[in-house]
Amino acid sequence: MSATRFSESVTGGIRDGVLVVTIDNPPVNAISAHVRQGLVKALDHAAALAMVVGVVITGAGRTFVGGADIKEFGKPPVEPALPEVIERIESNSKPVVAAINGAALGGGCEIALACHGRISGEKASFGMPEVKLGIVPGAGGTQRLPRLIGTIAAIDLIGSGRAVKATEARSLGLVDGVAKDHLDAALSLVHDLAGEPLRRTGMLEVPAVEPVAVEAAAKKVLSKARGQAAPAEAVRLVKAAANVDLKQGLADERATFLRLRDSEEAAALRHVFFAERQAGRVDKLEGIAPRKIETVGIVGTGLMGAGIAVAALTAGYRVTGIEQTEAAAANGHGRIAGILDKSVQSGRLAATVRDECLARLVVTANAGELAAANLVIEAVFDDLTVKTELLQRLDGIVRPDAILATNTSYLNPDEIAAATAHPERVVGLHFFSPANIMRLVEVVDCKATAPDVLASAIAFAKRLGKLPVVCGVTEGFIGNRIFSAYRREAEFMVEDGAAPHEIDAALEAYGFPMGIFTVYDMAGLEIAWARRKRQATTRDPKARYVEIADRLCEAGRFGRKTGRGWYDYSSGERAVDPEVTALIEAARAAKSIVPRDFTSDEIAARLLKAMAEEGAALLAEGIAARSSDIDLVMINGYGFPAHKGGPVFAAETHKEATS
Ligand code: 3HC
Numbered sequence: 001m002s003a004t005r006f007s008e009s010v011t012g013g014i015r016d017g018v019l020v021v022t023i024d025n026p027p028v029n030a031i032s033a034h035v036r037q038g039l040v041k042a043l044d045h046a047a048a049l050a051m052v053v054g055v056v057i058t059g060a061g062r063t064f065v066g067g068a069d070i071k072e073f074g075k076p077p078v079e080p081a082l083p084e085v086i087e088r089i090e091s092n093s094k095p096v097v098a099a100i101n102g103a104a105l106g107g108g109c110e111i112a113l114a115c116h117g118r119i120s121g122e123k124a125s126f127g128m129p130e131v132k133l134g135i136v137p138g139a140g141g142t143q144r145l146p147r148l149i150g151t152i153a154a155i156d157l158i159g160s161g162r163a164v165k166a167t168e169a170r171s172l173g174l175v176d177g178v179a180k181d182h183l184d185a186a187l188s189l190v191h192d193l194a195g196e197p198l199r200r201t202g203m204l205e206v207p208a209v210e211p212v213a214v215e216a217a218a219k220k221v222l223s224k225a226r227g228q229a230a231p232a233e234a235v236r237l238v239k240a241a242a243n244v245d246l247k248q249g250l251a252d253e254r255a256t257f258l259r260l261r262d263s264e265e266a267a268a269l270r271h272v273f274f275a276e277r278q279a280g281r282v283d284k285l286e287g288i289a290p291r292k293i294e295t296v297g298i299v300g301t302g303l304m305g306a307g308i309a310v311a312a313l314t315a316g317y318r319v320t321g322i323e324q325t326e327a328a329a330a331n332g333h334g335r336i337a338g339i340l341d342k343s344v345q346s347g348r349l350a351a352t353v354r355d356e357c358l359a360r361l362v363v364t365a366n367a368g369e370l371a372a373a374n375l376v377i378e379a380v381f382d383d384l385t386v387k388t389e390l391l392q393r394l395d396g397i398v399r400p401d402a403i404l405a406t407n408t409s410y411l412n413p414d415e416i417a418a419a420t421a422h423p424e425r426v427v428g429l430h431f432f433s434p435a436n437i438m439r440l441v442e443v444v445d446c447k448a449t450a451p452d453v454l455a456s457a458i459a460f461a462k463r464l465g466k467l468p469v470v471c472g473v474t475e476g477f478i479g480n481r482i483f484s485a486y487r488r489e490a491e492f493m494v495e496d497g498a499a500p501h502e503i504d505a506a507l508e509a510y511g512f513p514m515g516i517f518t519v520y521d522m523a524g525l526e527i528a529w530a531r532r533k534r535q536a537t538t539r540d541p542k543a544r545y546v547e548i549a550d551r552l553c554e555a556g557r558f559g560r561k562t563g564r565g566w567y568d569y570s571s572g573e574r575a576v577d578p579e580v581t582a583l584i585e586a587a588r589a590a591k592s593i594v595p596r597d598f599t600s601d602e603i604a605a606r607l608l609k610a611m612a613e614e615g616a617a618l619l620a621e622g623i624a625a626r627s628s629d630i631d632l633v634m635i636n637g638y639g640f641p642a643h644k645g646g647p648v649f650a651a652e653t654h655k656e657a658t659s
Pocket of ligand 1: 027028030063066067068069070071082103105106107108110129130133136137138139141274277278
């Protein structure tokens with residue numbers, strides 16, 4: 001099969017009378033201008049050759065097509081636009097079949113939809129993730145997908161942005177078949193279709209469905225999309241597909257796509273997209289190979305340790321959990337098995353995978369079992385003496401090339417490392433609870449951490465499917481330090497006149513799932529209180545200090561678990577408590593503060609500024625390598641709304657908008 005080059009990223013060769021067109025635009029075959037141009041030329045070429053009965057479109061490498069080229073967004077448009085290419089595919093007189101070798105996302109899925117047949121490889125996946133970028137599909141996805149798989153399934157996929165694997169795509173009717181040799185199957189489908197009337201997706205009727213079922217599907221996806229414009233627009237467009245003709249539906253979709261593409265929400269989500277791909281990249285680690293990790297030791301199988309164990313097991317590692325007694329080990333094993341069982345019940349994990357995980361798990365009181373581990377993570381009580389003694393003991397047990405990771409939240413990992421015989425093999429891995437669910441891991445590059453140890457910790461976190469953000473040593477690392485600044489500012493505002501529920505309402509309106517005082521109550525007030533008491537002697541006496549949280553703790557109000565904290569939960573719901581209001585008023589009176597009103601916008605702006613300023617300090621101190629890492633930490637660990645781009649991005653945008 002001799003190849004014809006249609007553009008720098010599109011080639012074609014004739015096989016069995018079919019033009020096989022390959023998109024080869026690494027790394028993900030995004031539909032850049034030269035891909036669009038090449039596709040049109042390839043279709044023209046096929047039309048001009050009488051010996052060609054049809055066309056197969058496929059992708060080189062692991063991806064079919066990763067969607068529109070996001071890097072082109074915001075740049076001057078280059079012809080042809082994707083909808084024109086797609087229209088050209090659908091209206092082609094000779095059959096066009098997609099041989100989908102890997103991920104077909106966004107515009108990639110839209111190309112597949114416009115083809116007259118779709119054959120999926122076994123490793124392919126399908127999705128319309130546009131809403132995750134703050135946009136809607138812009139090349140017919142909202143109009144063609146419901147025609148092919150029905151309104152309800154289309155609302156689910158387009159409104160949520162979730163991807164489906166080949167088998168689910170087949171059962172939805174998104175593809176005509178799944179084949180090990182998808183290319184051969186696609187070629188044979190072209191021959192079957194040649195000379196027959198072609199099934200053009202855009203010409204199909206949207207299958208009729210009960211309006212209540214449509215509303216229920218819409219409600220389900222939109223309940224997870226608080227404060228965002230794109231999912232609601234996507235759902236609206238999908239629903240409209242049943243009521244308007246294709247041309248009108250496509251025009252509405254394109255106009256909505258272009259409007260949203262230029263929105264602040266889309267800019268913020270694009271920032272997050274690229275930030276995630278940057279995270280975990282460290283210049284000084286260029287060319288450094290990570291160590292091989294097969295067995296992970298976890299000391300302490302409480303809530304955090306068990307969550308880490310589940311994350312490691314489901315990523316394919318062997319796990320050795322260590323407890324102080326055999327009874328505690330049995331409990332730890334039960335906790336880990338319980339989390340795995342729950343995942344099976346909720347459909348997130350196959351029962352067979354759970355069984356494989358359990359076969360790779362040992363929990364024991366015999367610390368000597370750690371001799372085989374390549375990485376040992378300590379998840380014991382957050383106390384310096386407990387942790388240093390443990391790591392010293394591990395020195396005598398683990399293999400010489402083992403990595404020791406501390407999962408401390410607030411202690412200084414340099415001090416923990418310094419107590420060991422080999423501080424160069426110590427690194428921080430700060431997981432967030434529940435560790436099997438939360439994506440964020442702060443990877444702490446300690447003073448003595450060896451480069452390959454750091455590289456190994458990052459690679460390990462990535463293999464767990466986590467988002468590793470590298471940071472230096474400071475109290476609370478990136479997240480808890482910013483969180484402290486945020487909490488401090490919120491407490492200043494309470495003292496100055498804002499009620500906790502007003503602050504929470506402002507944050508929830510901004511897009512946080514929960515306001516800070518509600519979070520505080522959920523987490524419990526006593527740990528921070530104990531820390532404040534420890535720091536009382538070292539605190540700058542001239543710095544402003546708000547005592548209200550101390551008064552709440554003195555009154556036994558430790559948050560939700562005690563039924564009372566910043567709020568009262570005795571009715572089962574969060575309720576404003578006059579006792580707390582009185583306590584706040586007394587604190588203001590003691591400092592002669594005359595309370596003033598705060599608007600919701602002022603509250604959000606002040607909190608944003610406090611977070612961004614602390615972020616700037618972290619950058620200046622070299623604790624964080626880039627501001628986008630700070631944004632990711634706050635989005636993935638502390639509920640900052642992704643569609644605002646994170647505190648540093650949002651503060652910059654806010655500054656530009658108000659200057
Ligand atoms: N455009 C431009 N660059 C892209 C891209 C895209 N659509 N998708 C990925 N990239 C880049 C990444 O930025 C990264 O670049 P870098 O190496 O310089 O940092 C590189 O490709 C590799 O990306 P990943 O690290 O994410 O690679 P993976 O192999 O882990 O994942 C993927 C591959 C599943 C395709 C993943 O990249 C992905 O989900 N991409 C985005 C898909 C998407 O959102 N598509 C919709 C685009 S909008 C659209 O199509 C609109 C249409 O309706 C008109």
